[in-house]
Amino acid sequence: MRKYLGLILLVTPAAAPAQSIAPGRWDIVSTAVDLVIPGAPGFLLKMMKGRSKTEHKCVTPVSAETGVAALLVPDPKAQCRVDHVQIAGGRYAQTLTCPQKKGGPxxxxxAGTYTANGFTGRLKMAGQAPKGPLAITIDQSASHVAGACRK
Incomplete structure (x- = not known):
């Protein structure tokens, strides 16, 4: 718990008070917009384009006080490093570096906009695949779905 709270505090701007969000269950829907993955079959890339994946997050009352920053915290399993984050005036911007099993990070x-009801934005990934540079663009939106988290 302390580890997660520490990470949340790292990405929360100190200059402005956070606009708190509702605690409980949140869904973050990520939809593939554009995929450039060298070596991947074209039909597979076409199938993936437009597909969505939903990540479920449980926001504690303490984390909810940090606002949208609680939703932007990367999954600890990904071992990503937050390089920069700016959250102010209804807009957010974040850069991360995430290791890959093979190749460079x-x-x-x-970047996007936020309110107390969630956020909408775009995520861009760039890296090196075994057969060349890859680039993935994903649209994301977050919304509060329930007042209590499942146990």
């Missing part, structure tokens, strides 16, 4: 940028 993946560079990720996120």
């Amino acid at each position: 993946m560079q990720i940028t996120r």
Whole structure:
């Protein structure tokens, strides 16, 4: 718990008070917009384009006080490093560096708008695949779905 709270505090701007969000269950829907993955079959890339994946997050009451920053915290399993984050005035921008199993790290940028009801934005990933440079663009939106988290 302390580890997660520490990470949240790292990405929360100190200059402005956070606009808190509702605690509980949140869904973050990521939809593939554009995929450039060298070596991947074209039909597979066409199938993936437009597909969505939903990530479920449980935001504690303490984390909810940090606002949208609680939703932008990367999954600890990904072992991403937050390089920069700016959250103010209804807009957010974030850059991350995430390791890959093979090859150099993946560079990720996120930007968009937020309110107390969630966020909408675009995520861009760039890195090196075994057969060349890859680039993935994803649209994301977050919304509150329930007042209590499942146990």
